[in-house]
Amino acid sequence: MHAEKFLDTARWGGLAYISDWQETLAGTINVTDPANGNVLASVGLCGAADVSRAAKQARAAQKDWARTRPSRRAAILNRAANLLEQHGAELASWITQESGSIHSKAMIEIEHGALFIRHAASLALQPTGMFLPGMDDRTNYARRVPHGVVGVISPFNFPLVLSLRSIAAAIALGNTVVHKPDPRTPISGGIIIARIFEEAGLPKGVLHVLPGGADPGEALCSDPNIAMVSFTGSARGGAKVGEVCGRHLKRVQLELGGKNALIILDDADLDIAASNAAWGAFLHQGQICMATGLILVDEKIEQGITERLVAKAQHLPAGDPSTNWVALGPIISDTQVETIQKIVDDAVAKGARLLAGGTHDGHFYAATVLSGVKPGMLAFEEEIFGPVACIVSFATDEQAVELANRSEYGLAAGVISANLGRAVTLGDQLNVGQLHINDQTVNGGPYAPFGGRGKSGNGTRVGGPADIEEFTQWQWVSMKSAATPYPF
Structure with missing residues (x-):
């Protein structure tokens, strides 16, 4: 496939990625260039019903994905990173037009996006358990297990990187993902990601990309099939996400604004x-x-x-x-x-x-x-x-x-x-x-735990060693060689 055709609108125009390219129940939305108002493309506009459909499919796919060999998960992620780099010049032009980025900033997103995916691939191959001391002759160990389905909500400003840093880590660690990019940047923050993982061979159902506004965002936070939400955006939006997730007892990772x-x-x-x-x-x-x-x-x-x-x-x-x-x-x-x-x-x-x-x-x-x-x-x-x-x-x-x-x-x-x-x-x-x-404040990358305090977040982190902590949870396993009676 030629580089200039990798993001051919004939494949995805007017659609969203719900296991595959699908029409949505809420219609379509035009994506415009903020520099001149020109319409770049249309994508499927998603509502709460689309989130429900995607979340069910993601939950159905999650157990098989979690059982997939870590080496295979890593290989798919590394292929996705290769595709992002291979088609970087074409994809950067979409970032420039859609988000108002200068060319060098768009290329930083391509470079860092690939680094985030490769870092995630390495997570799939890391040991995620330990043996525990015991009080009797049973064997005890603790292991990190995926949450299940992770909902990701990302902003417009660095749409590719701020989507990939959560999506790639969640997928690497055995979760499936329902992702809602900002409706102003659904191509850079969503369609590009769906395409690279589609071409990399990610199994159907593992990733869903649903452009939309507040309604599907709230649906992600309340849907019973979604176990965790990773949100990047404003403090006001994060407070709302935290409130709804708390009401439904979901784990929530909030990376918010700063002064x-x-x-x-x-x-x-x-x-x-x-x-x-x-x-x-x-x-x-x-x-x-x-x-x-x-x-x-x-x-x-x-x-x-x-x-x-x-x-x-x-x-x-x-x-x-x-x-x-x-x-x-x-x-x-x-x-x-x-x-x-x-x-x-x-x-x-x-x-x-x-x-x-x-x-x-x-x-x-x-x-x-x-x-x-x-x-x-x-x-x-x-x-x-x-x-x-x-x-x-x-x-x-x-x-x-x-x-x-x-x-x-x-x-x-x-x-x-x-x-x-x-x-x-x-x-x-x-x-x-x-x-x-001896540096200014704009720094980021895949190897550091990124997040803030106060109105900048809820103390969670994304990136580096924090990814395993955020996108998995502990499970204690104890084993006896045979069942034994109790006094009752």
């Missing part, structure tokens, strides 16, 4: 620190859960960092990444543009200085720099999900810690200093799930 602080100490190299701050604040238009939401700068170097950030912002063009060489693509929706503008306007009204940007042309929001940001401003308190660098000054290291820890979120933080010991001492006091010394 992530990058702390720049007075001994930092100004050019390098400003480069880190710009990357963390502006990459993918700031639409990343780990984006640098607050740039905390020692007051002695605030002017130098601010000047450098303004210069960088003024030289980062925004535009259609599929037709122009740009640094920033489109914001995902009109509603999100309005939210960004509201936060910027609120900061200026409360005394912050707008030094760059603060305007938009349709979905293209200019790289923006606000200085003098303080507690009480929306720009200090809330996740923006837009290309806005918020500069906050501090006088002492202790004040920097206090400002960073004021947030209800607790996802990621970075500390930049020429003195490694000083940076580590400060970093150890931050209430976050991910700490990066």
Whole structure:
């Protein structure tokens, strides 16, 4: 099959993947390019009835899949990773058009997506049990067993990677999956995944991809055939998912938003620190859960960092990444543009200085720099999900810690200093799930346990050694050579 035909719409246009390509009961939805409004394709729109149908099929397939030799599961996953890489150039163009990614970010998704799948393949081959001490002559051991059917709900911003990191690990460990990608990015977050696993030889029923909105999402959380839900998205959405899953006694893994602080100490190299701050604040238009939401700068170097950030912002063009060489693509929706503008306007009204940007042309929001940001401003308190660098000054290291820890979120933080010991001492006091010394806040990959505290999640993690913990559960097995009588 030629690379340019791998995602041929003739195979999947207007359909969803429910064991195979199927029409859905809720009709279809058009997928549009946020840069220009052009319709890219249509996919099947799924509702609660489609979730029920998929969940039953997934449960019926799960026992056989769990009994499948680990080496075969690993081989299928590795073939899927090969296919993703082999067709990467074609698939990246869909990510660019559908999610507003610049080309390099889309290629990062291809590269990291394949790494997540290969990491999952390695999980299938790891030992997942241990012998236990006993109180008599029976044999005792504990083993990790799959939950059954895992529901996955993923967001629009990194649609491929943030779907694959849960799907691949769940499948590798013997679960089957019902996946609901964001309806704005169902191709990058769903159709691509269905196609690579279809071609890799994944048995029918193991994976289902159901694009849709809130209704199928709630159905995933309440369906009796689904044992666990893995959700990546906003704190508000995560609270709803956690509530419904809790009501139905399901295991739930929540990876939510963040208001992530990058702390720049007075001994930092100004050019390098400003480069880190710009990357963390502006990459993918700031639409990343780990984006640098607050740039905390020692007051002695605030002017130098601010000047450098303004210069960088003024030289980062925004535009259609599929037709122009740009640094920033489109914001995902009109509603999100309005939210960004509201936060910027609120900061200026409360005394912050707008030094760059603060305007938009349709979905293209200019790289923006606000200085003098303080507690009480929306720009200090809330996740923006837009290309806005918020500069906050501090006088002492202790004040920097206090400002960073004021947030209800607790996802990621970075500390930049020429003195490694000083940076580590400060970093150890931050209430976050991910700490990066001498780096900005946007970091991720398959080998680290990823997640946050507070409004950033429920303490669960996905990736690295956490995958076995999240996607399986302990089972205690005891064995006697023969049954023996009891006093009753």
